[in-house]
Amino acid sequence: MKYDSATGKPYYAYGGDFGERYFDNFTIKGVVAADGRPKAAMYECKRVFQPIQAEWSDSSKAIIKIINRSPVLSSAYYNGWLSIRENGKLISRKPLEIPAIEAGTSIEWNLAKYLPKFKSGAEYHADIEFTTKEDKPWAARGFVIASNQLSLTPLVKHVSLNASVAFVEKDQQLVAQAGNVTVSIDKLSGALTSYKKGNIELMGQALLPHFTRPQTDNDRKGWKTHRVLKQWYDNQPQLKSVAAAEAGGLKGVQSTYTMVNDSVELKVFYTVDKEGTVKVDYQLKAKPGLPNIPKVGMQTGVNKAFTQIQYFGRGPLENYIDRNYGFNAGVFDADIYDFMEPYVVPQENGNRTDVRWMNLYKKGTKDGISIVADSLLSMSAWPYSEKNIIEAKHTNKLYPADHITLNIDLIQMGVGGNDSWSEVAAPLEQYQLKAGQYRYSFYIRPL
Numbered sequence: 271m272k273y274d275s276a277t278g279k280p281y282y283a284y285g286g287d288f289g290e291r292y293f294d295n296f297t298i299k300g301v302v303a304a305d306g307r308p309k310a311a312m313y314e315c316k317r318v319f320q321p322i323q324a325e326w327s328d329s330s331k332a333i334i335k336i337i338n339r340s341p342v343l344s345s346a347y348y349n350g351w352l353s354i355r356e357n358g359k360l361i362s363r364k365p366l367e368i369p370a371i372e373a374g375t376s377i378e379w380n381l382a383k384y385l386p387k388f389k390s391g392a393e394y395h396a397d398i399e400f401t402t403k404e405d406k407p408w409a410a411r412g413f414v415i416a417s418n419q420l421s422l423t424p425l426v427k428h429v430s431l432n433a434s435v436a437f438v439e440k441d442q443q444l445v446a447q448a449g450n451v452t453v454s455i456d457k458l459s460g461a462l463t464s465y466k467k468g469n470i471e472l473m474g475q476a477l478l479p480h481f482t483r484p485q486t487d488n489d490r491k492g493w494k495t496h497r498v499l500k501q502w503y504d505n506q507p508q509l510k511s512v513a514a515a516e517a518g519g520l521k522g523v524q525s526t527y528t529m530v531n532d533s534v535e536l537k538v539f540y541t542v543d544k545e546g547t548v549k550v551d552y553q554l555k556a557k558p559g560l561p562n563i564p565k566v567g568m569q570t571g572v573n574k575a576f577t578q579i580q581y582f583g584r585g586p587l588e589n590y591i592d593r594n595y596g597f598n599a600g601v602f603d604a605d606i607y608d609f610m611e612p613y614v615v616p617q618e619n620g621n622r623t624d625v626r627w628m629n630l631y632k633k634g635t636k637d638g639i640s641i642v643a644d645s646l647l648s649m650s651a652w653p654y655s656e657k658n659i660i661e662a663k664h665t666n667k668l669y670p671a672d673h674i675t676l677n678i679d680l681i682q683m684g685v686g687g688n689d690s691w692s693e694v695a696a697p698l699e700q701y702q703l704k705a706g707q708y709r710y711s712f713y714i715r716p717l
Contacts, residue, residue, distance in 0.1 A: 271283070272287065274666040277666070279666045280666075281614075281664045281665045281666040282298065282304045282614045282664075282665070283664070284297070284298050284614060284615070285297065287664075295487070295614055295615045296690070298614050299487065299690065301315055303612075304614060309587075309611065310587040310588045310589060310593065310596070310597075310611065311593065313587065313596035313597060314593050314594075314595055314596035315596070316596060317416075317417070317418075317595055317596040318595070318596070320339070320415065320416035320417070321338065321339050321340040321343065321415065321416055322336065322337065322338055322339065322340070322345060322348070322371075322400050322415070322416040323336070323337040323339055323416070323418065324336050324337075324398040324416075324418040324420070325337075325418065325420070326420055327378050329420075329421075331380070331382070332380055332381040332382040332385060333378055333379070333380050333381070334378065334379055334380075334381055334398070334420065335376055335377070335378050335379075336368065336371060336376060336377055336378075336379060336398075337371075337375075337376040338371040338372065338373055338374065338375055338376065339374075340373045340374075341373055341374065342373050343373055344370050344371065344372050344373060345368070345370055345371040345372075345400065346370035347402075347403060348400040348401060348402060348403060348415055348416075349365065349400065349401050349402075349403055350365065350366030350367070350368055350398070350399070350400055351363060351364070351365060351366055351397075351398070351399045351400070351401065352364050352365075352366045352381065352384050352396060352397070352398055352399075353396070353397040353398075353399070354384075354385065354386060354394060354395070354396060354397075354422075355394065355395040355396075355397065355599075355600060356386075356389070356392050356393075356394055357392050357393055357426075357582065357601070358393070358395075358582040358599060358600045358601035358626070359600070359601050360600075361386070362386065364384060366379075366384070366398065381396065385422065388422070388423055391426055392423070392426065393423055393424075393425060393426045393626075394421075394422035394423045395419050395420065395421055395422060395598070395599060395600075396419070396420045396422055397417060397418075397419050397598060398417065398418050398419075398420065399414050399416070399417040400414070400415050400416045400417070401413060401414050401415060402415055417598070419598040419599065425626075425645070425646070426626075427644065428626065428627060428642050428643075429547065429642045429644075429713045429715070431520060431541060431543045431547065431549050431713075432543070433520075433543055433544055434520040434521045434522060434541045434542060434543055435447070435448050435521075435542050435543065435544060436514075436521055437453075437455070437514060437521075437522070437523050437542075439457075442456060442457045442458055443455065443456060443457065443463075443464075444457060444512070444514075444523050446542040448542055448543065448544050448545060448546040449544070449545065449546055450467060450468045450546075451465075451466065451467055451542075451545075451546025451716060452464070452465075452466040453465055453540075453542050453546070453548055455512070455523050455525070455540060456476065457512055458509070459476055459478065459509060460509045460511075460512040460525025460526075460527065460538070461476035461477050461478050461525070462476065462477040462540060462548065462550075462570070462714075463476045463477075465548065465639070465714065465716075467546070467637075467716040470573070470637060471573060472572060472573055472576075472638075472639040472716060473570060473571065473572055473573065473639070473673075474570075474571035474572055474573055474574060474672060474673025474674065475569075475570050475571025475572075475673050475675070476570065476571075477550070477568055477569075477570035477678075478507070478568060478569060478570070479507045479527060479536050479538065479552075479554075479567075479568055480565070480567055480568055480569035480677070480679075481502045481563055481564055481565060481566070481567075482499075482502055482503055482564045482565070483564055483565055483618040483682065484616070484617050484618045484656055484659045484660045485617060485618065485660070486617050486618050486685055487615065487617060487690055488685060488686045488687050488690050488695040488696075489618075489695075490617075491690060491691060491695075492686070492687075492689065492690050492691055492692060492693070492694070492695025492696070493686070493692070493693045493694075493695045493696035495564060498561060498696075499561045499562060499563075499564055500561070501529075501530050501533075501560060501561055502561065502563060502564055503564075505529050505530050506529070507527035507528070507529050507534075507536060508527060508528055508529065509525065509526075509527055510526045510527060510528050511524075511525070511526045512524070512525045512526070515539060517539055517541075517551070520541045520549075521541070522539055522540050522541035522542070522549075523539070523540045524537060524538070524539045524540075525537070525538045525539075525540075526538075530560065533556065533557045533559075533560055534554070534555070534556045534557070534560070535554075535555045536552070536553065536554050536555075537552075537553045538550060538551070538552055538553075538568075539551040539553075545715070546715065546716060547713055547714070547715040548713065548714040548715070549711060549712075549713050550568070550711060550712055550713070550714065551709075551711045552567075552568065552680070552708075552709065552710055552711065553707075553708075553709045554566055554707065554708040554709070555706075555707050556705040556706060556707075556708075557705060558704075558705055558706065559705070560705035561705070562683065562702045562703050562704055562705065563683070563703040563704075563705060564682070564683055564703070565648070565677075565679050565681065565682035565683060565703070566679060566680045566681055566682075566703060566708045566710075567648070567677060567678055567679025567680055567681075567682070568677075568678050568679070569656070569675065569676070569677050569678070570675075570676050570678065571671070571673030571674060571675055571676065572630050572639050572673060572674045572676050573632075573637075573639070573673070573674070574653075574670070574671070574672055574673050574674055575632045575637070576630035576631050576632055576637070576638050576639060576674055577605060577606045577607075577630075577632070577633065577653070577674070578603070578604075578605060578606070578630070578631050578632070578633045578638075579603070579604055579605075579606055579609050579628065579629070579630055579651055580601065580602070580603040580628070580629045580631070581601070581602060581622060581625055581626075581627065581628035581629065581649070582599070582600070582601050582625065582626040582627050582628075583599060583602075583622045583623065583624045583625035583626060583628070583646075583647075583649070584597040584598065584599050584622060584623050584624045584625075585597055585598075585599075585600060585602040585622055586600075586602040586604065587611070588610075588611045588619060588620050588621055588622065588650075589621065589622060589623050590621055590623065590648075590682065590684050590685045591623060591648070591681065591682070591683070591684050591701050592684030592685060592686065592697050592698065592701040593684065593685060594623045594624070599624055605633075606651055606652070606653050606674065607653065609651060610651075610652060610653075612665055613665075614664075614665065615663060615664070616654075616658075616659045616660075616662040616663070616664075616665060616667075616668055617659065618659075618685075619650070619652075619659075620650040620651065620652060621648055621649070621650040621677075621682060622648070622649055622650065623646070623648050624646045625643060625646065625647040625648065625649045626642070626643050626646065626647075627640060627641065627642045627643060628640070628641045628647075628649050628651075629641075629717060630651065630674060630676065631717055636717055637717065638716070638717040639714065639715075639716060639717065640713075640714070640715050640716070640717055641676075641678055641712055641713070641714060642712060642713040642714075642715065643710075643712050643713075644710065644711040644712060644713070645680075645710060645711075647678060647679060647680065647710070647712060648677075648679040648680065648681050648682045649676070649677060649678055649679065650676075650677045651674055651675065651676050651677070652674070652675045653670050653671065653674060653675075654668050654669065654670065654671055654675065655671045655675060656675055658671065678712060680708055680710040681703060681708075683697050683701060683702050683703050684697030684698070684701030684702070685697065686698070686701070
């Protein structure tokens with residue numbers, strides 16, 4: 271631990287910060303942070319290594335299979351529990367009364383009698399846990415030794431638009447007014463640049479297509495994404511046109527962008543309904559032959575006062591498509607500084623997968639902005655600019671921006687890490703994004 275000589279702000283130092291020639295952070299990587307706090311990867315490891323596994327045998331009949339993977343202990347050493355979540359929120363927790371499962375064996379068990387009547391338009395999950403029956407030298411009684419989450423119902427659509435309001439041209443803006451909500455799209459960038467509820471500006475930066483992330487250690491020192499995925503790092507979307515348009519019977523504005531010598535075409539269609547909800551429809555066509563895409567999505571900034579984050583997705587800690595097995599879907603709430611992962615060397619962090627919706631709001635008020643998915647999104651938020659994260663080598667060089675950076679992605683490539691110093695550091699093939707066609711939609715609305 272060192273202290274910034276100018277501000278007194280503490281930060282963790284690493285190789286090269288003490289006068290030695292060797293300059294690297296290799297020895298501070300791992301599943302435990304420098305302060306002893308378990309990182310997200312710890313929970314991934316825990317679930318991979320857990321002694322008991324629960325999975326569907328026949329979901330249509332609510333029959334699960336419980337496997338005792340332990341080489342020695344019976345499941346009788348643990349208490350079983352079944353928790354039910356409705357729209358991500360816990361509504362019940364009951365003992366799971368199953369017979370003892372001897373080491374290396376499995377049973378099938380019917381959950382039907384434990385399940386509530388499902389409400390129309392709601393999404394349900396079952397969390398199955400096994401906890402210690404007594405205190406151990408390494409954990410207190412009730413410690414969760416194994417857990418799995420099973421989906422009980424299909425994904426639910428949370429928002430839909432039935433009508434739209436027209437955009438009116440005002441100088442260099444296309445403006446839609448819906449009650450006390452004002453939506454502005456800039457004709458020079460094609461981007462949504464202002465979203466006001468009354469006199470409160472909910473946004474802080476333009477909403478624009480975005481394909482890269484601050485490099486992780488694996489990206490930068492391992493498989494070197496700035497070289498392998500060079501076209502995505504070296505090019506920015508160029509606006510080709512922005513004009514009034516109509517799609518699916520809804521009026522709106524369509525912005526069309528191109529990249530990499532027209533090898534990439536991107537269309538973003540904005541619609542506003544009478545309540546001030548904005549629907550963003552995103553269509554990407556990237557020609558085969560281009561390198562894999564770091565991520566498919568958009569980046570914006572929201573009002574810097576919106577430092578509280580509540581969301582329905584996997585959590586509570588950061589997770590990525592190749593490192594989200596250890597986290598359940600639920601509703602989680604955190605301050606933005608707790609929402610982030612404070613890596614000793616600033617880099618990509620704080621992503622959440624399977625996000626149904628995310629609210630950013632000012633603590634103690636109802637002022638805020640909500641992003642609602644049409645499917646499942648990959649999202650993150652930082653109190654810093656992406657440029658600052660990329661350039662900073664220590665956390666004391668991160669400075670709060672004049673907005674909250676918000677990433678609203680369909681998907682982001684995995685973090686990889688089979689090693690961290692060669693091409694093997696790349697995510698496995700199934701966790702990379704091939705150049706091709708991608709489409710997704712989401713909604714923006716005031717709280």
